[in-house]
Amino acid sequence: MDDPPISRGFLSRRTEQGPTNRIPPGQYVTRDFPVLSAGPTPQIRIEDWTFELQLDGSRLGKWTWAEFQALPQTTIKTDIHCVTKWSKLDTVWQGVSFDDLLKAVGLGDAPFAYIMAHSDGGYATNVPVADLVGGKGMIATLYDGAPIPPPHGGPARLLVPHLYFWKSAKWTRRLRFMEEDEKGFWESFGYHSHGDPWKEQRYDGD
Amino acid sequence: MTAIEPQAIQDRRLGWRRAKVRQVIVETSRVKSLLLDVAGWPGHLPGQHVDVRLTDKDGYQAQRSYSIASPAEESWVALTVERVENGEVSPYLVDEIRMDDQFELRGPIGGYFVWTAAMGGPLCLIAAGSGIAPLMAMLRHRDRQSAGVPSVLLYSARSIEDAIYGKELAAMARRDPDLRVVGALTRQQPEGWTGYRRRVDKSMLADACFPAARTPRIYVCGPTPFVEDVSSFLEELGHNASMIKTERFGPSGGPA
Numbered sequence: 001m002d003d004p005p006i007s008r009g010f011l012s013r014r015t016e017q018g019p020t021n022r023i024p025p026g027q028y029v030t031r032d033f034p035v036l037s038a039g040p041t042p043q044i045r046i047e048d049w050t051f052e053l054q055l056d057g058s059r060l061g062k063w064t065w066a067e068f069q070a071l072p073q074t075t076i077k078t079d080i081h082c083v084t085k086w087s088k089l090d091t092v093w094q095g096v097s098f099d100d101l102l103k104a105v106g107l108g109d110a111p112f113a114y115i116m117a118h119s120d121g122g123y124a125t126n127v128p129v130a131d132l133v134g135g136k137g138m139i140a141t142l143y144d145g146a147p148i149p150p151p152h153g154g155p156a157r158l159l160v161p162h163l164y165f166w167k168s169a170k171w172t173r174r175l176r177f178m179e180e181d182e183k184g185f186w187e188s189f190g191y192h193s194h195g196d197p198w199k200e201q202r203y204d205g206d
Numbered sequence: 207m208t209a210i211e212p213q214a215i216q217d218r219r220l221g222w223r224r225a226k227v228r229q230v231i232v233e234t235s236r237v238k239s240l241l242l243d244v245a246g247w248p249g250h251l252p253g254q255h256v257d258v259r260l261t262d263k264d265g266y267q268a269q270r271s272y273s274i275a276s277p278a279e280e281s282w283v284a285l286t287v288e289r290v291e292n293g294e295v296s297p298y299l300v301d302e303i304r305m306d307d308q309f310e311l312r313g314p315i316g317g318y319f320v321w322t323a324a325m326g327g328p329l330c331l332i333a334a335g336s337g338i339a340p341l342m343a344m345l346r347h348r349d350r351q352s353a354g355v356p357s358v359l360l361y362s363a364r365s366i367e368d369a370i371y372g373k374e375l376a377a378m379a380r381r382d383p384d385l386r387v388v389g390a391l392t393r394q395q396p397e398g399w400t401g402y403r404r405r406v407d408k409s410m411l412a413d414a415c416f417p418a419a420r421t422p423r424i425y426v427c428g429p430t431p432f433v434e435d436v437s438s439f440l441e442e443l444g445h446n447a448s449m450i451k452t453e454r455f456g457p458s459g460g461p462a
Contacts, residue, residue: 007303185318
């Protein structure tokens with residue numbers, strides 16, 4: 001396409017936007033924490049909650065809530081970026097890193113290069129293992145020092161903050177290793193399979 | 207019946223297209239609809255949205271998402287935009303933009319919060335405020351298709367002045383025995399108002415919507431607290447979560 005048309009009378013508010021090196025292209029900073037989900041918020045009691053790592057239909061590990069809390073805990077402060085354009089800076093999360101999950105089941109390396117994260121409510125999203133190891137991904141159970149509210153994915157959500165936030169699946173209950181990459185829920189509706197906000201990988205073909 | 211193929215979804219690369227304003231419709235004091243001619247528009251499904259990109263004279267760009275309110279049968283695209291106070295994009299689209307102005311747009315986006323007449327019913331649409339926009343695309347499509355799908359719209363607004371598409375909805379319901387439009391005005395009601403005078407609650411949903419036994423397809427759109435409340439009431443009334451599709455927006459949601 002030729003040069004974009006100038007929007008007559010459009011005044012940017014970029015001065016209010018904060019540090020530009022932390023805001024990916026096309027994003028704006030919000031202080032709110034908007035909610036986006038495809039359906040109703042599942043209500044899960046922690047007494048009923050379990051978390052699993054799976055490979056080829058077999059179980060590598062399974063934890064109850066208490067067992068999961070006993071795993072090594074990691075706290076991170078990070079920026080998050082939603083594909084609907086908002087970014088939120090300096091969010092604080094605590095949970096169990098993907099690295100520590102692998103260690104807990106006695107694995108030095110991941111068996112396959114991709115995972116599918118499965119959630120209550122039927123949601124699923126695909127993430128390369130390379131985007132989870134080395135401290136890049138975790139299963140978070142606390143936001144800002146308190147249990148994650150259910151509309152925001154509590155009791156536990158995947159957190160992969162350097163990818164668009166739909167990859168940080170809410171209400172995550174199991175991670176399934178995959179030999180080949182497959183598409184998750186939003187990915188099968190035209191969203192990008194990887195979702196790197198710095199490359200603006202919003203939709204299929206970006 | 208016109209076949210609506212999801213060709214848009216198959217289009218691999220969603221490039222930016224030039225949109226030109228062909229008409230501006232004042233809906234309420236805070237809401238306008240922009241009717242756009244979009245170069246090479248591939249068509250869309252009712253419920254899908256677009257990304258809008260504005261560029262200022264220094265090359266700075268801002269993007270936001272807006273639902274499409276027009277039916278898939280039209281060649282043009284209508285966006286219904288509510289002014290968000292202190293927003294960056296919506297005050298421009300509501301207060302500044304005029305006929306023949308241009309900006310960029312890409313889409314259509316999303317394939318889950320979608321309804322076509324071929325999916326059948328019963329259809330239960332529940333909206334608050336400007337959350338009615340994507341549901342209006344479904345109702346307009348349904349109206350063009352004359353498919354006779356039993357449908358209800360439950361629409362919550364603060365006052366009759368804040369209700370969007372009022373006349374068009376009333377006219378649709380008058381000529382269509384299979385469509386029921388139910389209003390809930392939460393703050394102020396005109397004299398002689400016969401609809402609800404409170405926020406949407408469980409008993410209102412039980413009365414206004416189809417019973418769970420009829421397995422209606424349910425679409426809920428509005429601000430997050432509204433969507434959270436309504437969808438949990440619906441589950442309590444026995445509706446299966448997989449039949450309830452939600453889209454959250456408003457000042458604390460996506461579009462600003």
